[in-house]
Amino acid sequence: MSRTPLILAILVLAFMAAAPALAQKNDAESLKRSIEQESKKVEAQRSQIGVLTKQERELHGQLAASEKRVNSLESEVAAAERELTAVEKRQQDILAEHGRIEKRRAELQRELAGIMETIWPLHLENTTNRLKGLDSWEDADRRFTWLAALYAAGSERMDELAERTSALATNLAEQDRVKAEAEKKLALVNTRKDQLLNEKLALAREIQKIRAEKLSQEEELKRILATVESLKYRLSLLTSRKIADHKGRLPWPADGAVAIRYNLNANPPVRGVGIRLAEGAPVKAVSWGKVVHDDVLRGFGKVIILFHGDNFYSLYAYLSHSNVRMGQDVEKDEVLGVAGPYPDLKGHGLYFELRRQEKAVNPFEWLSARK
Template identity: 40%
Template sequence: MYKHFLLILLMTLLLTGVIFAQDEGDMLHESLQQEHERADENEQKVRDLTRKAGRISTRLSDIEHDVKYLQGKIRKQERFLSKIKENERKARQDHFALEEEKQRISLELSGLMQTLWPVHLQNVRARFEGVDSWAMFDRRFNWLAEIYGATSDKLNEAHKNSEQIAKNLEQQRLLEVEAEKQLASINKNKDRLLGNKYSLRKNLKTIRKQRQDVETELTDILSTIEDLKYQLQSQKTKRFSLYKRTLPWPVQGRLVSGFNLRAKPPVRGLVIRTKDGANVQAVFWGKVVHNDTLRGFGHVVILYHGYDYYSLYAYLADTFVRNGQEVEKDEPLGTVGFYPKADGPGLYFELRFHQKPINPRNWLTALK
């Protein structure tokens, strides 16, 4: 009986051990399965991040390639434009020479006509009175023939000169059309290049997590634009530096704070309080080279006016213009938004020359 009890006990313990081992094996298997699943998830994340990094790298590589291509293309176009402008300059010089030639021919022709006309009138009235001999008649006839011939030659010369002037003017017109076409193409490529450089800068900034202060970022933007050396159609007749103290105010309102580089922090522009929804206008002819948010400035429009002059309009609620667009003086750019320093709707306005801020009060008309 005792032996039978021990046998049952032993079998029970063995059975319990087997069940426990089986449960423990199941738990271990489940744990290993979870670890495998986590490993698979992590591996997938790594693959996703690798693909994402690869796409970013490819994108940056494509942008850099496009930047180099556009830079080379722009250099070739600008060399071609320089040749066109040189031909324009030569055509203008030729025109001045032709005009001087025209003056000379006119004076000589006038002198011949003054000599010929009285003799012609005398012959019409008196025919051959006063001619005593054939020799005298022959001399007068030959003299008159020479004067008539010289006059005829001079008239032909004047006619050819007029034709040359007309051809020269047409050549200048065609060169001007070609120059404008080439300049438009160059600026279009520069707009694309500027967009690529902005994209490249933003991507690199995201990847490297660079921290730039507001002034450094703005200077960087202006430096990128300045490197492109834009030439504007309006530059032919309108030069920013000649309009000192005559520029209109960018918005109607009250000046809250003025330009003061010695302040802490420096005030590099004007703080203007205005009414809600007021229109902001361009102070001069120019080109939109930035229409985007800028840390510390809200939504910003930057205009390039040629010869390294810029105007900046910050804290806009919305804009009416696009990047690359050339705008007229007084053309609406957008509407004002909330500006903390104006404690309400307002505009922050800057003027810059060679990236450095200049006092707008020296350029705008006096306050009324």
């Protein structure tokens, strides 16, 4: 479709345009004070973060020292565990020796009992009958020799039994000592392990605390910086209503999908952007301006044209109806009307152009980036 009527209409309307509204001085001063206050907060917050950073460095120093102590403690624990293992092995050896002594003691008792069973009747017979029944000195000598051997064997077994019994008592005492030593070593190991665990837990809690506090302060700083930037942006908007000062940051006139893109090389050339919208979707002003057209233009349906000063115009076409009137001053983001049928989209939408004098400019260079 031809764009000539639109260009002619814009050229005619340029002579009817009035200057844009002046900056609101009181609001600007208020924003400046707010920026100063927030900037002071930024400095205070950065100072606090600096303090926390210093504390964090000190904590890392303490961490290194603590880790050194922890490593030393772990070495001591390992040494204590090795000693405990050795003690437990010795205890097992003593228990095994104890079992062998008990076994040998039982054997000696049986041997001694056998000897006593043999010697005792002979001893009674000798005591009662003296040397009766002996036919010769040779018999007597043999009997005395045999009895002497039995007595000697019995005495030897008695001595060995006494020695084994003494060894057993000593062994039992050693077993008690070793057991007490093992329990002492075990208690030491457990104490060392508890100390190690407590030190690590305390260190972990301290690290977590300082990091959480620093993170909180950094998040707060980000929030304050974002507030400062927002206030600065609002101040720039109040102190400068020149649309050229906001190139690349203008809001989109409607929230919808881009269906037709700016393309001067197309046939016919496309000098604006077509946005697909739901029926009744609001259409908003991209900047401050004055309504210089609110009527039907051939080929564009219901059209609103705003003059923004410095020979800048914005056009909003295919509206079902408008909410403004001729000569009205409008604010940025103010609703101008609602989307109507857009023939090229076979549905509802908005055709938008941004012009400087009679020349269309690429709206994608002026509007904010789409998310």
